[in-house]
Amino acid sequence: MMFEILIGNDQHTVEVEKTDKGYKILIDNEESIIADAFFLKDDLLSIISNNKSYLVNLKNESRNYTVDLNGETFKLEVYEEGSTRRVKREKAGAQGKQTLKAPMPGKVVKLLVKEGDEVEAGDGLIIIEAMKMENELKASVKGVVKEINAEEGKTVNAGEPIIVIE
Template sequence: MRYFTKQQGQKEAVPVDLESLGQDRYRLTVNGKTFQVDALSVDQGTLSLLVDGQSYNVEFEENGDEIGTLVRGQVNRTDVADERKLRMRAAAGSFSVEGRQVILAPMPGKVVKVLVKVGEEVKEGQGLVVVEAMKMENELKSPKAGKVTEVFAKEGTAVENNAKLVVVE
């Protein structure tokens, strides 16, 4: 199966081919370089990987098309899409959200940082609030350009799944 991945800060998506070899073994090709991977699920959200003889423990969480990983103390956020999803995104690219947008907590966690204030003008994709969940920080971004009309998030407080954090109009 072919996927396209893009880490934060990357300009271009990278093609990744993943082929199952059976019994938790895979052939992974990234930018033309091939790796042999043995994968074992340790528990929910954690994999033990053996990549060309090197051992890695990887903690991960999925948030829509984005996958957050923790490998050897380093956190990475990667957008992952197959060819069909890329075509759908391109087709939807000309549409934008309108009206009042309420940004909700994607899962239970703790508000680490509030990046905006009431009355502030924001751009589409601008960070609004950072929530820590499952040992990973998630920056929640504005789905549209507009003005912040309400801020419910307070730094250091715990939030439940779907808690209101910020409103952009």
């Protein structure tokens, strides 16, 4: 099965295939093997991968998921393959104000803009590392960077406003 997942403005392609050893998952073409995965309750998933056990709390509303893993919370939008591209194209022409909030707790790896920079919808703004994955957050509107509330090397909390574009 193929999915596209949005975490904030960051898009990932995910392919899931059941094998005799569990599940094979490709995230942006990087392989990860899950030896076992099963639900303990409707909203509690147990995953064993690389000899490590993980408990994942899932809350689902339509295509929106809230995932709690190892004390970190992530907001995901899950689409069938191809549909997020349409969503991104619709957003690409948008103009107005955006307050970019951290979609998950993590460390700021790199600021890609500075105050006063002009940006287009889809331009990268900041790279945040969470769970050993780097996530590039992008502008959803065309405008000027008015405020940056993050520093490279510092951590941000989920929901924290980090960049304002007007």
